Amino acid sequence: MADYRLYAFGESGNSYKAALMLALTGSDWERVPVDYFNGQTRTAGFRETVNEMGEAPVLLHKGRTLTQSGVILDYLAAETGQFGPRDEDERREILRWILFDNHKFTSYYATLRFLVGLQKSGESPVTAFLRGRAAGAFAIVDKHLAGRDFMVGGRPTIADISLAGYIFFDEETGMALADYPHILAWRARIAALPGWKPPYDLVPPALPARH
Amino acid sequence: MADYRLYAFGESGNSYKAALMLALTGSDWERVPVDYFNGQTRTAGFRETVNEMGEAPVLLHKGRTLTQSGVILDYLAAETGQFGPRDEDERREILRWILFDNHKFTSYYATLRFLVGLQKSGESPVTAFLRGRAAGAFAIVDKHLAGRDFMVGGRPTIADISLAGYIFFDEETGMALADYPHILAWRARIAALPGWKPPYDLVPPALPARH
Numbered sequence: 055m056a057d058y059r060l061y062a063f064g065e066s067g068n069s070y071k072a073a074l075m076l077a078l079t080g081s082d083w084e085r086v087p088v089d090y091f092n093g094q095t096r097t098a099g100f101r102e103t104v105n106e107m108g109e110a111p112v113l114l115h116k117g118r119t120l121t122q123s124g125v126i127l128d129y130l131a132a133e134t135g136q137f138g139p140r141d142e143d144e145r146r147e148i149l150r151w152i153l154f155d156n157h158k159f160t161s162y163y164a165t166l167r168f169l170v171g172l173q174k175s176g177e178s179p180v181t182a183f184l185r186g187r188a189a190g191a192f193a194i195v196d197k198h199l200a201g202r203d204f205m206v207g208g209r210p211t212i213a214d215i216s217l218a219g220y221i222f223f224d225e226e227t228g229m230a231l232a233d234y235p236h237i238l239a240w241r242a243r244i245a246a247l248p249g250w251k252p253p254y255d256l257v258p259p260a261l262p263a264r265h
Numbered sequence: 266m267a268d269y270r271l272y273a274f275g276e277s278g279n280s281y282k283a284a285l286m287l288a289l290t291g292s293d294w295e296r297v298p299v300d301y302f303n304g305q306t307r308t309a310g311f312r313e314t315v316n317e318m319g320e321a322p323v324l325l326h327k328g329r330t331l332t333q334s335g336v337i338l339d340y341l342a343a344e345t346g347q348f349g350p351r352d353e354d355e356r357r358e359i360l361r362w363i364l365f366d367n368h369k370f371t372s373y374y375a376t377l378r379f380l381v382g383l384q385k386s387g388e389s390p391v392t393a394f395l396r397g398r399a400a401g402a403f404a405i406v407d408k409h410l411a412g413r414d415f416m417v418g419g420r421p422t423i424a425d426i427s428l429a430g431y432i433f434f435d436e437e438t439g440m441a442l443a444d445y446p447h448i449l450a451w452r453a454r455i456a457a458l459p460g461w462k463p464p465y466d467l468v469p470p471a472l473p474a475r476h
Contacts (some may be wrong), residue, residue: 100339106405106408106409106449107365107369107405108405118354120357120361121361122360122361122364122365122368124360125357125361125365128357128360129357132353142343143329146331146336146339146340149333149335149336149339150331150332150333150336151331152364153335153336153363153364153367154318154333156364156368157333157367157368157371158318160368161368161372170475178390179389179391180391180394181392181445183391183394194317194318194319197317200318215457
C-alpha cells in the first residue's frame with residue numbers, strides 16, 4: 055500500500071490541490087476513487103466513516119484522517135518539509151491566503167464552474183452573482199501578483215497550490231483568464247515546477263463523458 | 266493607546282469574531298472604525314495601506330498587521346494562551362472547522378444575511394441558492410454538536426468563536442435557528458462564557474438606522 059491514500063475525484067479542484075501537493079513533493083500516494091456524481095459523499099456511510107463534512111479530498115496517513123484541502127496542504131508541508139512556511143509570521147501569511155482562497159476565490163469560482171461548466175446550467179441570476187464575486191477575488195490576487203513571482207515569500211508555497219487549484223481546469227465559466235495577466239503568468243510558473251501535471255492526468259474524472 | 270487595535274464595524278460578523286476573542290480573553294483593545302457602507306474598504310487607500318483584500322477585520326499589534334478572522338483568532342490564541350490547540354493534531358482539527366466556516370458556513374449565511382437582512386433585497390434566485398447552501402452547512406455543524414458541548418476537544422476554542430460569529434446577529438435571513446437545536450444550545454453555552462457580549466455591544470453598528 056502506498057504511503058498516502060487520497061479520496062479524490064478528477065473534477066474536484068480541491069482534490070487536485072491535495073493531489074498536486076503529493077505530486078510536487080514526490081510523495082508515494084494512491085487514489086481512493088470517490089463516486090461524487092452518484093452521491094457517494096452525501097451518503098450516511100461516507101459521512102460517518104470518512105468525512106462528516108461530506109466532501110473530498112480526504113487524506114489517510116499513519117492512522118490519521120485529514121479533511122479540508124487547507125489542512126491537508128498544511129499537514130503535507132510539515133511531513134515533507136516542502137512548500138511550507140519559514141517561521142510563524144510566514145505561516146500566518148500563507149494561512150491568510152488559504153483562507154481567502156476558501157472564502158472568496160475558490161468558493162465562488164469553483165461553484166460557478168460547477169454550475170456552468172459541469173452541470174451546464176446556462177446563465178442565471180446565480181451564475182451572474184457568482185461571477186461577479188469571483189471577478190472581485192481574481193482582481194485582488196492578480197494585483198497581489200503584479201511584481202511578485204509567487205503569493206508569499208518569493209517562492210512557491212502551499213498558498214500558491216491552494217489558490218491555483220481551480221485555474222488549471224478548462225471547463226467553461228464565462229470568465230476569461232486573459233483578463234488577469236499576472237494570474238496567467240503565475241499559473242505558467244506553477245506549471246513549470248518539477249512534477250507538475252494537469253488535473254485529469256493526476257486524478258481521473260468521475261464523469262465518463264468528460265473525454 | 267490600547268495594546269491591540271482592531272479595524273471593525275458592527276454589522277460584520279467577521280469583525281465580531283475578532284472582537285469577541287479580544288473580549289473573552291480580557292485583552293486591552295480599541296476599535297478603529299470602518300465606514301464600510303460608504304465604501305471605505307474598497308478605496309485604493311484602504312487597500313494599499315490597511316488590507317489589500319478590502320475587508321475588515323484587521324488587527325494591529327506590535328507592528329504587525331493581521332487580516333482574515335481565522336488568522337487573527339490563531340494569532341490571539343498564541344498571544345494570550347487561551348482558546349488555542351493543545352497539540353498539532355488539535356491545531357489541524359480546529360483549522361479544519363475554521364476553513365469549513367469560511368468556505369461553507371459563514372460564507373453562504375453571512376452573504377444571505379447581508380442581502381436579506383441588511384440590504385433588504387427581498388427573495389431572489391440568489392437568496393434561495395445561498396439559503397440552500399447555508400442550510401446544508403448548518404446541518405453538518407448541528408450534527409457534529411449532537412452529544413458535544415463544543416466543536417473540538419470538549420472545551421471552547423477558536424473554532425467555536427469562528428463558527429458562532431454570525432449566529433449571534435438577529436437580522437432576518439429566512440432561516441430559523443430553532444431548526445438546529447444543537448446549534449442553539451451551543452450558542453447559549455458560548456454566550457455564558459465570562460466576558461461574552463452580543464455583537465453590537467462590542468462593536469457599534471456602522472449603519473445609523475440600525476437601532
